[in-house]
Amino acid sequence: MYRHELVDGYVLHQRPYRETSVLLEVFARHQGRVGLVARGARRPASTTRGQLRAFTPLLLSWSGRGELGNLHEVEGRGAVPELTGRALFCGFYLNELVLRLTERNDPHPELYVAYESALASLRASEPPEPVLRIFELRLLRALGYGLVLEHEADTDRPILAERRYRYLRETGPVADGIAEGDVVSVSGATLLALGREQLDDPVQAREAKRLLRWLLADLLGPRPLATRALFRGD
Numbered sequence: 375m376y377r378h379e380l381v382d383g384y385v386l387h388q389r390p391y392r393e394t395s396v397l398l399e400v401f402a403r404h405q406g407r408v409g410l411v412a413r414g415a416r417r418p419a420s421t422t423r424g425q426l427r428a429f430t431p432l433l434l435s436w437s438g439r440g441e442l443g444n445l446h447e448v449e450g451r452g453a454v455p456e457l458t459g460r461a462l463f464c465g466f467y468l469n470e471l472v473l474r475l476t477e478r479n480d481p482h483p484e485l486y487v488a489y490e491s492a493l494a495s496l497r498a499s500e501p502p503e504p505v506l507r508i509f510e511l512r513l514l515r516a517l518g519y520g521l522v523l524e525h526e527a528d529t530d531r532p533i534l535a536e537r538r539y540r541y542l543r544e545t546g547p548v549a550d551g552i553a554e555g556d557v558v559s560v561s562g563a564t565l566l567a568l569g570r571e572q573l574d575d576p577v578q579a580r581e582a583k584r585l586l587r588w589l590l591a592d593l594l595g596p597r598p599l600a601t602r603a604l605f606r607g608d
Contacts, residue, residue, distance in 0.1 A: 394417045455497045
């Protein structure tokens with residue numbers, strides 16, 4: 375039997391369960407992605423009704439014996455601006471990445487921090503492209519696929535902004551701008567900008583997007599992301 379009291383977390387996804395309950399996928403600070411049953415949450419008099427919204431910082435208490443826990447209590451952690459428009463679609467994209475690429479009950483505290491930081495940036499109306507790229511970069515790092523961004527993979531020579539590199543999935547950048555086979559061509563300036571987590575230049579932002587999406591596609595497999603249909607062109 376396990377029990378967790380007032381844990382920081384966010385609802386990633388929910389769906390109806392039986393007559394009056396809800397099945398939740400929650401991202402918790404120290405527990406990772408957790409499956410919970412909110413019993414009676416769809417009843418009109420439920421104390422949790424209306425609280426279990428995506429992107430709302432929550433304090434959650436639950437217990438259980440198996441993979442699915444039972445939610446006992448939920449509290450808000452303070453009022454925050456709601457995501458709207460394009461920022462809302464970006465938030466759903468973050469949620470889908472966490473759902474698809476993390477395992478239940480596998481703690482990722484560093485990814486949780488990255489997730490909260492991305493939501494805060496979206497709420498602050500920061501340009502969404504750099505926010506998404508930085509989250510993707512941190513997600514790959516948290517999953518054990520951190521990018522090599524400061525030196526060549528085969529020689530350890532420092533990356534030069536003016537050169538182009540082939541990025542190899544298994545090893546990193548090599549100094550050759552010709553993209554042949556399963557590789558992506560990227561400028562040294564883009565690699566260095568990613569290393570600094572600064573993507574203000576639109577050309578570098580586009581190259582970073584192509585590189586990160588290519589690396590994520592290998593982990594996601596053939597099933598497309600549902601959120602891509604929400605905003606074509608991102």
